[in-house]
Amino acid sequence: MKAAEIHNIHKSYDEVKALGGISMQVEKGEIFGLIGPDGAGKTSLIRILTTLLYPDQGQASIFGMDTIRDFKGIRKIAGYMPGRFSLYQDLSVEENLNFYASIFGTTVSENYHLIKDIYQQIEPFKKRLAGRLSGGMKQKLALSCALIHKPDILFLDEPTTGVDAVSRKEFWEILKNLEEVGITIIVSTPYMDEAELCDRVALMQEGQLLDVDTPANIIGKYDHELYAVESRELHQLIKDLRSFDKTVSAFPFGDTVHLATQEKLRRKELQKFLEEKGHEGIAVQSIEPGIEDCFMNLMRKQNDE
Amino acid sequence: MTNENIIEVENLVKKFGKFTANDRLTFQVKKGEILGFLGANGAGKTTAIKILCGISAPTSGKVSVAGFDAVKHPEKIKQNIGYMSQKFSLYDDLTIRENFRLFGGIYGLSRKSIRQRTEELLKRLELYEYRNRILEALPLGWKQKLAFSVAIMHHPQVVFLDEPTSGVDPVTRRQFWELIYEASEEGKTIFVTTHYMDEAEYCDTVSMMVAGQIRAFGEPRELKTEYGVKSVNDLFIKLARN
Structure with a gap:
């Protein structure tokens, strides 16, 4: 029962x-x-x-x-x-x-x-x-x-x-x-x-x-590529990542920004994009999503429907 | 952030009978700085915030906020700060516009500047078209963003935010932080409490209170290195447990 x-x-x-x-x-x-x-x-x-x-x-x-x-x-x-x-x-x-x-x-x-x-x-x-x-x-x-x-x-x-x-x-x-x-x-x-x-x-x-x-x-059902991106200026980083053409979403998570993309990124490509925007101390790491990433992703899909 | 101190606290003590709620607090906060004021329940955060807002007098010590002494000129402090919390925000049975008018009037703004600020702030939130809606039925996330806008309506030098994102959905919570960043970039000092430890990482500086004392104070990055922990959450658990 x-x-x-x-x-x-x-x-x-x-x-x-x-x-x-x-x-x-x-x-x-x-x-x-x-x-x-x-x-x-x-x-x-x-x-x-x-x-x-x-x-x-x-x-x-x-x-x-x-x-x-x-x-x-x-x-x-x-x-x-x-x-x-x-x-x-x-x-x-x-x-x-x-x-x-x-x-x-x-x-x-x-x-x-x-x-x-x-x-x-x-x-x-x-x-x-x-x-x-x-x-x-x-x-x-x-x-x-x-x-x-x-x-x-x-x-x-x-x-x-x-x-x-x-x-x-x-x-x-x-x-x-x-x-x-x-x-x-x-x-x-x-x-x-x-x-x-x-x-x-x-x-x-x-x-x-x-x-x-x-x-x-x-x-396991999360359907994007996810990266933790770091630079000295968190707020500017969020804004710049949103203008990156492969971005699905970019949200702060603690001391990094979680960047979701439709397809796998070449890290150098993103590195170069951020350097051109004047960022320093850039680090990009491929990561597993947490429940909060999944929740936000599902919220976005629900809003799109 | 600049080098000008907007909040200066020296040896602040607050006692209730024999109980010491704030035990010799000393710290400074700069213009445009975002300070995360952290601590376990009962550590003495609310007591300290009440003193900084000019609604409770310290037992001893020096407190100055926006250039005014908290003992001599608490009324001046109230005019130069903004405050919002989950518990006290806007009136549910008024429209958005009426709330702005009410609070603008309390802050002593002219009719003209109330009208201008209401339009400016609502347009920034993309909520201008909803200005005649009653607050009650609006989503919590909207209400919290509106409450923040009302709290900065009179261009305060310091904004106190007491658990402003409690219970808010994860997307709105982050949008709320973008409002905080914008206010900080305009030179406003932000004093914020939260139980979401990821939000502590967004602050320029964090203060960690344990049993009435400030046990750690500094940039999140530096504190994590100093204590050999990966996140502010780990730092919190390490300090609060001892």
């Missing part, structure tokens, strides 16, 4: 189309990433799958249970961590956790092993009110509460947005551990680099799916 089956889901808010006919499947036990910027439809999809929102059209099921008819069954086996902190701010850390355990008919001690690694980090503050925790600690408490009834499937809506690079790395280590216990994880993120930490991803943009596959397969 699939962890999630999604058929032709549509959802609009007045004139704004949030989801325009989305279909995909999530396998049991995988970390499945919904990758896309704000407005891609990630939150709407998660809210539909967690039975909190009705789709306008289409069906979805979680472990065979329909999100509308069998919503009670889904709520028993799903853990959900919304994008906005929504625990009780006026209850303490400990009270929040006990409360969530009791509404699911379990106790903290029964499933403590599942949250131990995460909860230990906030346990010294267990008497503190949840509203007075730092961002990182709130996130750990929310995850603990979402896990305390030992869910089969965990929904995480942008758990790492606005979180610094170090805490993001730690959070993903936690997710990998949960995957090993057998929990299916559906996680959304606007950070493209996190796609490579998922088993499979759906790339989403403005309510549409750009692609659904493993990160490796998505990268």
